[in-house]
Amino acid sequence: MAAFVHPAHRTIWLLLPIAILVATACSQPTAYNGPQPRTPVKDIPASGQLKNFELIANNPLLDPKYNLPRGQNGGITAIRDCLYVGSNIGYQPALIVDMKDMTKPTVVGEVPGIAFKGMGVEAIEGVADLNLLVVTARGGDAKRIAAADKNIGLVVYDATDCRKPTIVAKVDVGSDLIHYMTLWRDPAKPDRVLVDVNYCCNGTADGIDLRVFDLTGCPKSCSPKQVAEWGLRAQFGIPQRLEVAYEGGKITKTTVTHDATWSIDGTRLHVAQMHFGYFQLDSSALARGQSCNPKSPTTAVATGYCLSVLNPDLSARVQPYGIGAAHTHGIVKVPGRPYVAVQHEPSSGCPYGGIQMVYVGTTETYAPGAIAPGQGQLRGDLFPKVVSEFGLPEDQVDRCGQNGDPDAASGLNPNFNGGIHNLMAFPNVMFATWYSGGLRAIDITNPYMPFELGYFFNKPPQEVRWCQGAGCKDAEVDGEGIPIRQQGTLPPEIIARSYPIAMNGYLVYADSNNGVYVLKYTGPHASEIPKQGICIAHNPSVVSLGYEPCAPYK
Secondary structure, X not given: OOOOOOHHHHHHHHHHHHHHHHHHHHHOOOOOOOOOOOOOHHHOOOOOEEEOEEEEEEEOOEEOOOOEEOOOEEEEEEEOOEEEEEEOOOOOOEEEEEOOOOOOOEEEEEEOOOOOOEEEEEEEEEEHHHOEEEEEEEOOOOOOOOHHHOOEEEEEEEOOOOOOOEEEEEEEOOOOOEEEEEEEEOOOOOOOEEEEEEEOOOOOOOXXXXXXXXXXXXXXXXXXXXXXXXXXXXXXOOOOEEEEEXXXXXXXXXOOOOEEEEOOOOOEEEEEEEOOEEEEEEOHHHHOOOOOEOOOOOOOOOOOEOOEEOOOOHHHOEOOOOOOOEEEEEEEEOOOOOEEEEEEEEOOOOOOOOEEEEEOOOOOEOOOOOOOOOOOEOOOOOOOEEEEXXXXXXXXXXXXXXXXXXXXXXXXXXXXXXXXXXXXXOOOEEEEEOEOOOEEEEEOOOOOOOEEEXXXXXXXXXXXXXXXXXXXXXXXEOOOOOEEEEOXXXXXXXXXXXXXXXXXXXXXXXXXXXXXXXXXXXXXXXXXXOOOOEEOOOOOXXXXXXXXXXOOOO
């Protein structure tokens, strides 16, 4: 006899397979389709467009005279609850922002500087427990800069009162071409601080690419002195600019140092040589305080120098990203892992640039075997190897316009810049400021297959005082001919450009057009961002001795 089934129960049983299918579909992970394409400016909501980020605060850094976002914001750093925001131009100062309440970043002052020089264009760094602030003085209005200040490339401050830093030294760096600088603090001697400065982008007359100055004693007893220098042309005779003509075009390559990053122990200096690529310098003697020749070596295999190329076989270097249109911009070590993230900035327009994940380890070994390519140690410091690359959808050469404009089908304006600028790395996640690509979170759990975890696109302001990028008009001037404003012919773009830093569990960065942003990252690996304190990439031990970007990471 067949079992009786109540009609209502029959309905439930009939619907159950459908319910299971729906539940299964809902539980499936969302398909990953690659990094998020950038939304055209006109379509970005007023509150921004984001994934795995929460917008906590924004201070557009209004210009008091025009009541507009001032624009042309530079690099950032933090000392305790003070955030310093540099300027790309010499007509406005670096600013001091109070971050005591992370939801209300508030401008509380200006950093004194050098008249008509851009203070903290990209590099502005500090060591909080030493009350040391160091700011680059770069570019600016050459006609109006005092002759005595022409080659002043660094200004050193006492930031005991972080809201009122005072100048204690100005450093003549031997050239007015200074570009980036980074700090190295000796983990064995906490008062010892070295700073390297790099010259860009056409090269110095003497072929020197970088110099190192000793800031030990600053800011209390501050007498900076040069302790080392190095240049690719000086050591190898390689021209600072290479031009190669071919049927249909010409390639111009700049080989000078764009930026450099110290290892935590100071024995290595990772150098980004523009269109030449990435390799390492041996700085062991300098780091250990041993006697060494402070001049640049002049032969490939020279010994006894404070700085020299680690592997004189330059063919082992890492070549620039993609098709080579971008230049090698900077290097950030992935903490606790044998990799660096090499950023490649656009040299012009589309195609732009991206990130290379590069193996640089020294403790891994080849597996034994009859056909093994080597035996013993893998020496990634001597033979760095690209294990993956990461770029945005806009960075596809076959979709670029003829003048380097973005893909016409994208709806993006000609002043869109789709290249990486700076990043901060934790063991499994990186946060990158990507110019018009906004802020990106990138999973590097498997460095051989990085993928995007999140993004934030801010809504750019409709107008700024100082235009930046493509589409700027001639500057308006006052009665003495001094520029007072520069408007644009195009709507301002997103320009996420400073190094991102972490403050008390939040991510902070500066957009060149719209000021300071504070975000909370909510995606995978969010726990790697410490809930208290500051994290700063690219400058070992400035936050915590023996760590980068902060404790507990090495």
